[in-house]
Amino acid sequence: xxxxxxxxxxxxxxxxxxxxxxxxxxxxxxxxxxxxxxxxxxxxxxxxxxxxxxxxxxxxxxxxxxxxxxxxxxxxxxxxxxxxxxxxxxxxxxxxxxxxxxxxxxxxxxxxxxxxxxxxxxxxxxxxxxxxxxxxxxxxxxxxxxxxxxxxxxxxxxxxxxxxxxxxxxxxxxxxxxxxxxxxxxxxxxxxxxxxxxxxxxxxxxxxxxxxxxxxxxxx
Amino acid sequence: xxxxxxxxxxxxxxxxxxxxxxxxxxxxxxxxxxxxxxxxxxxxxxxxxxxxxxxxxxxxxxxxxxxxxxxxxxxxxxxxxxxxxxxxxxxxxxxxxxxxxxxxxxxxxxxxxxxxxxxxxxxxxxxxxxxxxxxxxxxxxxxxxxxxxxxxxxxxxxxxxxxxxxxxxxxxxxxxxxxxxxxxxxxxxxxxxxxxxxxxxxxxxxxxxxxxxxxxxxxx
Numbered sequence: 001x002x003x004x005x006x007x008x009x010x011x012x013x014x015x016x017x018x019x020x021x022x023x024x025x026x027x028x029x030x031x032x033x034x035x036x037x038x039x040x041x042x043x044x045x046x047x048x049x050x051x052x053x054x055x056x057x058x059x060x061x062x063x064x065x066x067x068x069x070x071x072x073x074x075x076x077x078x079x080x081x082x083x084x085x086x087x088x089x090x091x092x093x094x095x096x097x098x099x100x101x102x103x104x105x106x107x108x109x110x111x112x113x114x115x116x117x118x119x120x121x122x123x124x125x126x127x128x129x130x131x132x133x134x135x136x137x138x139x140x141x142x143x144x145x146x147x148x149x150x151x152x153x154x155x156x157x158x159x160x161x162x163x164x165x166x167x168x169x170x171x172x173x174x175x176x177x178x179x180x181x182x183x184x185x186x187x188x189x190x191x192x193x194x195x196x197x198x199x200x201x202x203x204x205x206x207x208x209x210x211x212x213x214x215x216x217x218x219x220x
Numbered sequence: 221x222x223x224x225x226x227x228x229x230x231x232x233x234x235x236x237x238x239x240x241x242x243x244x245x246x247x248x249x250x251x252x253x254x255x256x257x258x259x260x261x262x263x264x265x266x267x268x269x270x271x272x273x274x275x276x277x278x279x280x281x282x283x284x285x286x287x288x289x290x291x292x293x294x295x296x297x298x299x300x301x302x303x304x305x306x307x308x309x310x311x312x313x314x315x316x317x318x319x320x321x322x323x324x325x326x327x328x329x330x331x332x333x334x335x336x337x338x339x340x341x342x343x344x345x346x347x348x349x350x351x352x353x354x355x356x357x358x359x360x361x362x363x364x365x366x367x368x369x370x371x372x373x374x375x376x377x378x379x380x381x382x383x384x385x386x387x388x389x390x391x392x393x394x395x396x397x398x399x400x401x402x403x404x405x406x407x408x409x410x411x412x413x414x415x416x417x418x419x420x421x422x423x424x425x426x427x428x429x430x431x432x433x434x435x436x437x438x439x440x
Contacts, residue, residue: 014287014289015289015290016287017287036310036313036324036411037308037310037324037326039259039261039270039306039308040270041259041261041268041269041270041304042268043263043266043267043268046263046266046302047263047302047304047332048261048262048263048268048269048270048302048303048304048332049261049268049304049332050259050260050261050268050270050304050305050306050330051306051330052306052308052326052328054324067234067236067237069234069235070235082266082267082268083268084261084267084268084269084270085270086259086270086271086272088257088259088272090256090257092416092419093256093355093356095356095359095362095363095433096363097363097364098363098364098366098370099348099349099352099360099363099364099365099366099370100348100366100367100370100373100374102352102355102359102363104256104257104274106257106272108272110269110270110271112267112269128319128320129319132319132322135313135322136313136315136409139315139322140319142315142404142405143315143316143317143318143319143322143404144317144318144319144399144402144404145319146318146319146320147320150318150319150320153320154320172419172421172422173421175421179364182364183427184362184363184364185362185420185424185427185429185430185433186420186421186424187418187419187420187421187424187433188418188419188421189356189415189416189418189419189433189436189437190415190416190417190418190419191256191413191414191415191416192413192414192416193411193412193413193414194411194412194413194414195409195410195411196312196409196410196411196412197410198407198408198409198410199312199392199407199408199409199410200405200406200407201392201393201395201406201407201408202392204405204406204407207403207405209405210405213315213405213407213409216409217409
């Protein structure tokens with residue numbers, strides 16, 4: 001296993017459909033970077049909680065930004081919070097001739113480990129800027145940076161990427177041989193993310209749309 | 221609290237930003253029905269696992285279809301598996317004048333409870349048909365239904381919708397009063413799901429695209 005891949009562990013080795021699972025570092029990073037939100041799971045009173053959060057990857061650290069509740073943050077502050085962070089991109093609906101072989105084309109990263117609270121003010125400022133920049137490149141200099149009060153009010157968790165896997169399905173449907181002569185249409189219905197026209201806030205002075213916003217929309 | 225809303229519980233009452241949380245049954249159902257996938261969290265060895273799965277709502281039951289691993293399925297079969305099912309739709313990026321007030325417009329349902337394995341063959345057949353139908357209306361009669369062997373190989377979990385909440389953010393950015401004169405552009409960058417042109421499977425005989433597939437694509 002080279003440094004270009006995350007080493008598989010018991011938890012990241014599936015019991016079935018192993019051909020869909022990979023550990024390539026660049027492929028994992030690409031999915032994390034493309035997705036707007038992740039879903040963060042943690043345990044409260046022995047029961048699971050899953051919340052959507054914003055994330056940004058910086059090297060081999062994944063940073064999470066969002067409300068997890070005071071208790072989870074306290075746990076994170078006191079030695080770490082066990083989390084499972086899952087990021088899923090949906091690429092298409094796969095219509096097979098049989099209902100059973102219907103599927104979805106997707107790319108999904110699962111990262112497990114212990115997340116810790118980011119405490120250092122400079123680290124927090126850098127991660128917040130990276131987060132804004134990851135959502136809209138150019139935006140961190142197109143907005144006012146967080147001040148000390150805002151940084152203090154921001155909870156950020158850091159999850160080192162160690163136990164990580166990428167599951168994907170792509171391509172056409174896989175029908176059973178005995179179904180190939182059925183008269184049903186079969187193929188893929190593509191899904192992707194559409195970027196709409198920017199909507200200026202009410203009351204915004206008649207100002208030109210800045211380059212970073214135009215560049216974002218132009219990528220649709 | 222009327223029957224048109226899910227009764228709030230300790231677990232579904234947030235400690236902050238309460239104005240973003242609701243319990244309206246129709247609004248919850250609309251989000252569940254619009255989303256292609258959910259993220260299902262459960263606990264294994266005291267640690268969280270979050271996996272993307274397909275889901276379909278039938279009345280006030282949410283059915284989950286996807287691989288959770290043999291152990292989770294065994295737990296589900298032996299009295300139920302505690303799950304947290306989270307469904308998130310992203311509607312836009314919210315660019316405020318300050319980095320701190322950047323946000324996301326979204327609709328997210330969190331449903332918690334004990335999921336049980338669906339055992340009855342007729343129930344399984346009906347739910348699988350409903351699942352196919354929910355992804356592409358008309359598709360359940362446009363494909364071969366599952367046979368007994370396929371039904372036996374399909375694991376379905378049923379989560380009664382009881383502890384459920386809907387969190388939403390919509391509308392323009394909320395800037396602090398002291399930031400309103402900053403020269404930064406502010407507004408919303410809309411995001412939505414694009415439906416692409418159907419791609420027929422290789423080798424598919426030259427057959428017309430059926431009405432249910434054309435209707436799906438026409439909704440883009």
